[in-house]
Amino acid sequence: MNRIIKIIFLDILKNKIILAYTLILAILSWSSFGLEDNSAKGLLTILNIILFTVPLVSILFATIYLYNSTEFIELLLSQPIKRKKIWLSLFLGLSLAMVLAFFIGAGIPLLINAPDSVGIMMLVIGCLITLVFVALAFLSSILTRDKAKGIGIAIMGWLYFALLFDGLILYLLFQFSDYPIEKAMIVVTAFSPIDLARIQILLHLDVSAMMGYTGAIFKDFFGTSLGLLLSFSLLCLWIIIPFFISLIKFKNKDL
Secondary structure, rough: OOHHHHHHHHHHHHOOHHHHHHHHHHHHHHHHHOOOHHHHHHHHHHHHHHHHHHHHHHHHHHHHHHHHHHHHHHHHHOOOOOOHHHHHHHHHHHHHHHHHHHHHHHHHHHHHHOHHHHHHHHHHHHHHHHHHHHHHHHHHHHHOOOOHHHHHHHHHHHHHHHHHHHHHHHHHHHHHHOOOOOOHHHHHHOOOHHHHHHHHHHHOOHHHHHHHHHHHHHHHHHHHHHHHHHHHHHHHHHHHHHHHHHHHHHOOOOO
């Protein structure tokens, strides 16, 4: 299993797309801190990168990589290796490479320019978001043999969590504006890993006051130790559940 992880990890690190992804993250991160007159503005710029660019690249690259590795996976299946170990090795190899790329590109600038709780929080959230969308990529790729359909599912998944989900939330808030549904929004937020990440980072940036009464509700809940623990637990579930479903499908799939 360790040998498979090493092979996948080293193979991805030599991939030009990952090298370009790391370089682009580094350029954007260093320039964000270098062009702004204070670190808070730079952090907000990196926040947008974490919430939009990182999920898109993670889910797209992982999905395409899995489809391109079909022959390699079939070769592994011909060996006396359990399917669970193969799928888990693929996930760990991909995840480690993507997290390392994020750490080198955005993590190091964060730790140097914002070596406080906010910088560390953004680094941890960025790594978790990477893992979440790699797990969703595994689910997308196992749902269909058709590469185009699989990539389409991955893109639609990213669009839903990055854009459409917020639109649905706004629609609900406008439709039920006469009712006290702010607390219910805390529960609804759990259904989007990107929103969970956004709220945690904004609360640590201390800009929750700009979010109005709803922001105060979020701060009272997610700003506590229990809320912090719950949000991280939910993000971990967003990693475990999609991967577990994909693992079950992979174990039962006739390749």
